[in-house]
Amino acid sequence: MKKLLIKNGKVISPADGLNGELDILVIDGKIEEIGSELEDKEAEIIDAAGKVVTPGLIDMHVHLREPGFEHKETIETGTKAAAAGGFTSVACMPNTDPVIDNASIVESVINKAEFEGKVNLFPIGSITKKLEGEELSEIGYMNEAGIVGISDDGETVMNSEMMRLALDYVKAFDLPVLTHAEDQVLSGDGVINEGYYSTVTGLDPIPAAAEDIIVARDIRLAELTDSRLHITHVTTKRAVELVRDAKERGVKVTAEVTPHHFTLTDEAVLTFDTNTKVNPPLRSEEDVTALKEGLADGTIDAIATDHAPHAFEEKNVEYNYAPFGISGLETALPLVITELVKPGIISLEEAIEKLTINPAQILNLDRGRLKEGSKADITVLDLDEEYEVDVDEFYSKGKNSPFDGFKLLGRPKATIINGEVVMKDNQVL
Amino acid sequence: MSFKHKHLLDLMDLTREDIQLILDTAESMKEIFTRSIKKVPTLRGKTIINLFYEPSTRTKSSFDLAGKRLSADMMSLSVSTSSVVKGESLVDTARTLEAMGADAVIMRHSIPGASHLLAESIEASVLNAGDGSHAHPTQALLDMYSMREERGKIEGQTVAIVGDIKHSRVARSNIWALNKLGAKVRVIGPPTLIPVELEDMGVEVYYNLEEGLDGVDVVNILRIQLERQEAGFLPSLREYTKFYGVNERILELVGDEVTVMHPGPTNRGVEITPGVAYGDQSIINEQVTNGVAIRMALLYLLTGGEKIEETTN
Numbered sequence: 001m002k003k004l005l006i007k008n009g010k011v012i013s014p015a016d017g018l019n020g021e022l023d024i025l026v027i028d029g030k031i032e033e034i035g036s037e038l039e040d041k042e043a044e045i046i047d048a049a050g051k052v053v054t055p056g057l058i059d060m061h062v063h064l065r066e067p068g069f070e071h072k073e074t075i076e077t078g079t080k081a082a083a084a085g086g087f088t089s090v091a092c093m094p095n096t097d098p099v100i101d102n103a104s105i106v107e108s109v110i111n112k113a114e115f116e117g118k119v120n121l122f123p124i125g126s127i128t129k130k131l132e133g134e135e136l137s138e139i140g141y142m143n144e145a146g147i148v149g150i151s152d153d154g155e156t157v158m159n160s161e162m163m164r165l166a167l168d169y170v171k172a173f174d175l176p177v178l179t180h181a182e183d184q185v186l187s188g189d190g191v192i193n194e195g196y197y198s199t200v201t202g203l204d205p206i207p208a209a210a211e212d213i214i215v216a217r218d219i220r221l222a223e224l225t226d227s228r229l230h231i232t233h234v235t236t237k238r239a240v241e242l243v244r245d246a247k248e249r250g251v252k253v254t255a256e257v258t259p260h261h262f263t264l265t266d267e268a269v270l271t272f273d274t275n276t277k278v279n280p281p282l283r284s285e286e287d288v289t290a291l292k293e294g295l296a297d298g299t300i301d302a303i304a305t306d307h308a309p310h311a312f313e314e315k316n317v318e319y320n321y322a323p324f325g326i327s328g329l330e331t332a333l334p335l336v337i338t339e340l341v342k343p344g345i346i347s348l349e350e351a352i353e354k355l356t357i358n359p360a361q362i363l364n365l366d367r368g369r370l371k372e373g374s375k376a377d378i379t380v381l382d383l384d385e386e387y388e389v390d391v392d393e394f395y396s397k398g399k400n401s402p403f404d405g406f407k408l409l410g411r412p413k414a415t416i417i418n419g420e421v422v423m424k425d426n427q428v429l
Numbered sequence: 430m431s432f433k434h435k436h437l438l439d440l441m442d443l444t445r446e447d448i449q450l451i452l453d454t455a456e457s458m459k460e461i462f463t464r465s466i467k468k469v470p471t472l473r474g475k476t477i478i479n480l481f482y483e484p485s486t487r488t489k490s491s492f493d494l495a496g497k498r499l500s501a502d503m504m505s506l507s508v509s510t511s512s513v514v515k516g517e518s519l520v521d522t523a524r525t526l527e528a529m530g531a532d533a534v535i536m537r538h539s540i541p542g543a544s545h546l547l548a549e550s551i552e553a554s555v556l557n558a559g560d561g562s563h564a565h566p567t568q569a570l571l572d573m574y575s576m577r578e579e580r581g582k583i584e585g586q587t588v589a590i591v592g593d594i595k596h597s598r599v600a601r602s603n604i605w606a607l608n609k610l611g612a613k614v615r616v617i618g619p620p621t622l623i624p625v626e627l628e629d630m631g632v633e634v635y636y637n638l639e640e641g642l643d644g645v646d647v648v649n650i651l652r653i654q655l656e657r658q659e660a661g662f663l664p665s666l667r668e669y670t671k672f673y674g675v676n677e678r679i680l681e682l683v684g685d686e687v688t689v690m691h692p693g694p695t696n697r698g699v700e701i702t703p704g705v706a707y708g709d710q711s712i713i714n715e716q717v718t719n720g721v722a723i724r725m726a727l728l729y730l731l732t733g734g735e736k737i738e739e740t741t742n
């Protein structure tokens with residue numbers, strides 16, 4: 001019998017109504033008891049005094065690059081980065097090579113994660129075969145193999161009829177459709193947000209409308225099919241408004257935002273640093289303000305990283321040639337604390353909701369809670385630690401972060417999965 | 430005062446004083462042109478490399494001549510897009526240039542910010558000779574020089590830039606320079622070729638040529654890329670010429686005090702008629718001459734050459 005006792009932490013689990021100084025006793029990977037002044041002489045003790053203890057964080061949107069792009073990241077390095085970032089579960093997108101568009105690849109990813117993964121891994125299958133937008137993937141088979149949703153992330157299903165069919169079809173399996181909302185004809189060869197900074201830099205622009213149009217379309221299709229739509233990486237003011245309106249009408253729509261999109265504006269692009277190149281692009285001040293409002297009023301349900309690691313040489317090129325993406329797992333929580341919680345945009349409880357129970361519910365995961373009998377996925381946070389981001393310390397192979405050198409407040413200190421400590425004091429064990 | 434910048438990447442970061450110093454230095458360079466031996470030993474022993482990812486005979490030979498008149502060792506490296514495709518990166522090339530002992534690298538490239546990347550990858554000074562739609566600082570500086578020479582001053586002048594503003598590095602650099610030097614700037618072009626939020630750069634936008642030219646002192650006409658029609662920005666070049674081409678009739682309308690400029694080479698009969706390009710009000714040829722002086726000044730200021738000797742002849 002393996003026992004773990006987390007003592008004296010401030011335990012916060014919004015879904016369970018917990019918020020106070022409590023101890024948690026874990027036996028054999030399950031939460032045995034949550035209470036005051038628990039004792040167990042055989043248990044390994046984690047002293048969480050002065051720290052916050054939450055359900056294990058869930059990142060519902062990462063790219064682990066395996067199979068096919070192992071030079072950028074692998075399941076092993078990506079899940080280590082997740083553990084370092086305080087995440088106990090991640091959902092990985094299917095734009096690998098080959099694409100995760102059939103059951104056997106789903107199985108191989110799950111198998112690999114079992115042997116090499118540090119955290120729980122939940123694959124997302126593609127909507128269409130090879131992400132080509134033309135034929136539905138074998139969603140039923142993939143569901144049996146263990147997917148938690150479908151997405152052509154990186155690509156938009158531009159054919160509205162195909163998107164309608166996908167939304168209709170998934171109802172048989174109660175899976176959400178995760179949409180990458182970008183009118184790819186309108187965004188064209190664009191690399192940054194259309195606005196003052198695209199005008200000044202001369203870099204090809206992507207108008208906010210490219211996102212708004214697909215968000216509007218997909219909300220309408222979710223309404224038509226009465227199906228579950230999740231909008232990944234929302235970045236525009238109008239998209240937030242569209243989601244807000246749709247929710248008011250009772251459409252089954254949810255949305256996520258990334259830490260880089262609520263932290264940076266497109267002004268960051270003035271340096272031509274390719275680590276600012278991300279899709280959707282960093283938006284205007286006005287959009288960032290709207291994202292924060294959307295987070296605050298509950299329009300935006302989840303915070304997800306869209307962790308997109310790339311090799312150094314791939315980013316050390318001219319702006320247009322660099323791939324889109326930011327390595328996000330290891331700075332996510334500190335950015336949430338620094339940019340949202342500390343300035344009072346959302347409360348700590350709300351932040352935890354958006355990083356635990358909400359993504360769990362969107363993906364139908366039996367996680368994101370702290371209750372007796374549940375799997376002991378737990379994260380311990382230090383809200384007061386100040387530190388400077390150093391990409392060389394990342395566990396991710398992707399050092400492509402625009403936050404290198406940023407001074408942030410708040411840091412994950414321990415990651416516990418099924419009662420097993422996999423990260424402690426910023427060291428992945 | 431001295432020039433405090435190591436590179437010349439764009440004009441956004443330069444102060445009014447920086448720009449004035451460059452223009453004043455160019456004036457003493459232009460004086461060298463009048464000597465019987467148009468060459469000084471100022472940059473003897475310095476290696477300057479022209480690195481061109483895009484063909485441009487004009488800009489390249491202007492830099493070449495500028496370097497030679499200052500006695501620098503000039504070298505050219507034309508990089509075809511095929512070697513880029515083969516995987517030789519700009520950073521690799523920078524390492525090669527470093528190994529060759531370059532003191533300054535002049536780069537023309539099709540992607541905005543490429544000269545910033547080069548500047549970060551190399552010890553030598555980098556001169557941006559045009560990076561995509563972003564900046565063409567030496568062109569803007571020679572435009573300022575020519576304007577100041579012709580008009581006597583830049584402050585208070587109203588300058589209209591006509592054409593494809595959206596894709597023009599010349600327009601962007603001109604806008605920074607003109608604003609810093611106290612001119613009023615207008616742009617004129619079809620709405621599809623005007624980028625968003627341009628007013629925030631400190632310009633007035635006109636879609637109508639005659640309205641836009643009313644009351645201006647200088648009209649700077651941009652070269653229209655013929656492929657803009659294929660890309661759908663224009664219904665036809667014929668239509669562009671009708672609504673935005675500068676011809677004798679329009680020039681008559683705006684008056685004979687107006688100075689006509691063009692960065693060259695012109696598409697004759699498209700954005701400008703030959704009569705206007707070669708007419709009394711045009712200073713297009715002076716722009717070419719002044720380009721050499723400006724580039725001499727910049728090579729001198731950036732690579733820290735010896736003092737220019739007084740005239741000996």
Ligand SMILES: [Zn+2]
Binds near residue numbers: 061063093153154306
């Ligand atoms: Zn993604």
